[in-house]
Amino acid sequence: MSRQTGRSLYWKLWTGAGMAVVCTAVLAASVIAPSYGDYWLARQNLAHVERFRLVLDAANRISAERGPSNVVMGSIGAPSTAALQRLAEFRAASDAALNVIARPATADLDDPEHPIPLRYIESVRFRLKYARAEVDRVDNLAVNEKRLEDVQQGIEGMLAVVDDYQSVVAWNVNELVDTDGGIAASVLTGHMLSDLREYGGRIASQIMAPIATGHPLDRKNFIESSRTRGRINELWRLIGGQDALFRSDPRLSGKREEIERIFFLAMGWES
Numbered sequence: 001m002s003r004q005t006g007r008s009l010y011w012k013l014w015t016g017a018g019m020a021v022v023c024t025a026v027l028a029a030s031v032i033a034p035s036y037g038d039y040w041l042a043r044q045n046l047a048h049v050e051r052f053r054l055v056l057d058a059a060n061r062i063s064a065e066r067g068p069s070n071v072v073m074g075s076i077g078a079p080s081t082a083a084l085q086r087l088a089e090f091r092a093a094s095d096a097a098l099n100v101i102a103r104p105a106t107a108d109l110d111d112p113e114h115p116i117p118l119r120y121i122e123s124v125r126f127r128l129k130y131a132r133a134e135v136d137r138v139d140n141l142a143v144n145e146k147r148l149e150d151v152q153q154g155i156e157g158m159l160a161v162v163d164d165y166q167s168v169v170a171w172n173v174n175e176l177v178d179t180d181g182g183i184a185a186s187v188l189t190g191h192m193l194s195d196l197r198e199y200g201g202r203i204a205s206q207i208m209a210p211i212a213t214g215h216p217l218d219r220k221n222f223i224e225s226s227r228t229r230g231r232i233n234e235l236w237r238l239i240g241g242q243d244a245l246f247r248s249d250p251r252l253s254g255k256r257e258e259i260e261r262i263f264f265l266a267m268g269w270e271s
Helices: 002-072 081-102 118-139 147-178 181-205 208-213 219-240 243-249 255-267
Strands: none
Touching: 002 081, 002 147, 002 181, 002 208, 081 118, 118 147, 118 181, 147 181, 147 208, 181 219, 219 255
C-alpha cells in the first residue's frame, strides 16, 4: 500500500471518527436538553411556589390579627394583660411575614426571589398602620363612650387591610401562571383555601360589633354575614369535592371530613 493511499485512509478514518463524535454529541444534546429544561423549570416552579406559600402565610397572619383586635375592642372595661400581649404578638407576626415577602430586592425577573412590587406592600403597611391606630383608639375609649360605630369602624379597617392585600396575592398568581400554566390549578387551589380561611374568620367579625356593644344585629351585619356564608359554601363546594386534591398528600388525608365536621356541621351549616 502506497504512502498516499495510507494517508487517505488515515484521513477518512479520523473524519469518520470525528463525524461519529459530532453525531453522538448532537444526539446526546437532543436527549439531555429537554430533560435539563424540564429540570430547570421544575426548580423554578418549586422556588416560585415556595414564595407563594410565604405570600399566603402573610395573608393568614394578617387575617389572624383581626381576632385579638376584636377581643381588645370588645372588652368591657380595660382589656386584660393577656389580651394585650396576644395582640402584640399577632401584630409582630404580621409585620414579620410582610418583611419576609418584601425582600430581597433584585431586578432580575428570572430570579425566583424577584420581589413583589413594593407599592403593593407599602399600601398594605399604610392601611395596616391606620387600622391598628383605629383599634387602639377604640380600646382606649371608656365603656360609656364606646359606640357601635366605633367598634364597627375598627373592624372594617382590619377587613380593608385583607382586601388590599389581595393585590399582592393576585400579582403572585399572575407571575406563577405566566411562568408555567401547568401549575395554575395548584396555585388557584391554594388561593381558594386561603380565601376559605379568611372568610371563616370574617363572618364572625361581621356580627361582632353589635354583640360587643350590646346592640341587636343590624340588617347590614346580617346581609354581610349571609354573603360571606354563601362564599364559604361555594368555595368549599369547589374545593371539598376534589378527591384527587386530598389523596395527593398524606398530610391532607382525613382533613376534608374534619373540616366538614368541625366547621360546617358544628355550626349547623350544610356544605
